Amino acid sequence: MNQNRRVLLKGTFAAGATGIAISAGLLTPKAVLAAWPKAAFEAKDSKTALEASFGSSATMESSDIKLKAPDIAENGAVVPITVTSNIANTEAISIVVAENGTPLAATFNLGPTTKGFVSTRIKMGKTSDVTAVVKAGGKLYSTSKNVKVTIGGCGG
Amino acid sequence: MAKSSIKIRAKVTGDVAKVKCLISHPMETGLRKDKKTGKLIPAHFIQEVNCEHDGKNVMNAQWNGTISKNPFLSFEFTGAKPGDSIKISWVDNTGKSDSTEAKMK
Numbered sequence: 583m584n585q586n587r588r589v590l591l592k593g594t595f596a597a598g599a600t601g602i603a604i605s606a607g608l609l610t611p612k613a614v615l616a617a618w619p620k621a622a623f624e625a626k627d628s629k630t631a632l633e634a635s636f637g638s639s640a641t642m643e644s645s646d647i648k649l650k651a652p653d654i655a656e657n658g659a660v661v662p663i664t665v666t667s668n669i670a671n672t673e674a675i676s677i678v679v680a681e682n683g684t685p686l687a688a689t690f691n692l693g694p695t696t697k698g699f700v701s702t703r704i705k706m707g708k709t710s711d712v713t714a715v716v717k718a719g720g721k722l723y724s725t726s727k728n729v730k731v732t733i734g735g736c737g738g
Numbered sequence: 739m740a741k742s743s744i745k746i747r748a749k750v751t752g753d754v755a756k757v758k759c760l761i762s763h764p765m766e767t768g769l770r771k772d773k774k775t776g777k778l779i780p781a782h783f784i785q786e787v788n789c790e791h792d793g794k795n796v797m798n799a800q801w802n803g804t805i806s807k808n809p810f811l812s813f814e815f816t817g818a819k820p821g822d823s824i825k826i827s828w829v830d831n832t833g834k835s836d837s838t839e840a841k842m843k
Contacts, residue, residue, distance in 0.1 A: 618785045623802045660806045679804065683769065687804035693796040693815065697754070701812035704804050705767070 623686050628678045631686035632715065632722070635676065641715055641724035644669065649714045649727050658706040658731040665714040667698030667723075674717040675700050681710030706731050746840040748824045755818035755842055757789065759811050759826055767803035783831055784809065790825040791818060818842055 622634035632639040650664035665675050675698065677687040682705075690700045698716065706712075706729065713726040745760045761784065768781025783803040789796050796815045820842055827837030 618800055623800070662810075664812075682804055684802055684804065687802050689800045690813070691798040691800070692813075693794070695791075695817045696796050696813060696815040699812075699814045700799075701810070703806040703810050705806050 619689075622689075624684055625686060626684065628680050628685040628713065631678065631684075632676075635686065635689055636674075636715070636717060636722055638722060641713075641722040644716070644723035644725060647714055647716050647723060647725040649712065649725050651712050651727050651729050654730045654732060655706060656732055658708070660703050661706050661712075661729060661731075662701070662703050663712065663714075664701040665699070665716075667714075667716045667718070669698065669716055669718040669723060672698035672716055672718045676715040676717075677702075677704060678713040678715060679704065679706055679710050680713065682707050742838045743836045744826050744828070744838040746824060746826055746838060748818075748840060748842040750818050750820050750822075750842050753816050753818075754814055755791070755816070755822075755824075756814050757812065757824060757826075761787075761809050761811070761828060761836075763807070763809060763828075763830065765803060765805055765807045765809060769803075781831060784828045785831050787811065787826065787828045789813070790827075791815065792822055 619635055622631050625631035625634055629639045646668040648666040651661065655661040663677055667675060672692060674689055674691050676689045678685050679687055687704045688702065709730045711726045711728050713724050716723045743762045746757065748755055748757045763784055764782055765784065766779050766782040768778065770779050771777065772779050781803060784801050787799040787801065797813055799811065822842045823839055824842055825837060825839045827835060829835040
């Protein structure tokens, strides 16, 4: 009986040590890159990207988010995007380009006094839906717009 | 010190401060090929941008290589007055960083 107890203890310790080693291994790159969520940014589809960054991909369509983007972008390398969220307590705004190789373009974490407004410029590989995802009060809201990209620049 | 890579314009209207900033950075995704050698250009893009107003964090942005070259960023926050300081800093995937401080108008 005593013997069994030893074996059991040994087994537990071994498993525990491996667990620690794995978590340490996972934590190292994170510590180096601060809080940059690698899994979310390297995800190949928008669903995985949202799940990795917010823990859920269930978003609610909301008319309180205004996504300003051109209908036709002649140059896919510079597409101006402006997101305005009128939802109270907007905590974070993400920009997702569905057809890009890595759909998650950016996540803006807003402070308590920051308004739900961000404007930036993104790259787009081809015609795609651009989605603004807003996190407010633990829920996700979204609004989408299709942006046509014409590389070659004859204006569509 | 070399000229800063960040340009900041911050304007206060009433209670709301509107910050615009331009960063000069190549923002390489790591997927583009060098036309002369045919080799992939290694990824080199800004991963994090932090904005502080009088030492208080007002915005933290996490970026992918999807953001355009020489990124432009604009955002708004309340509770500022002219003369307040605004500090913006970035860190890229190679570990390089830069920061600039400016006074709001």
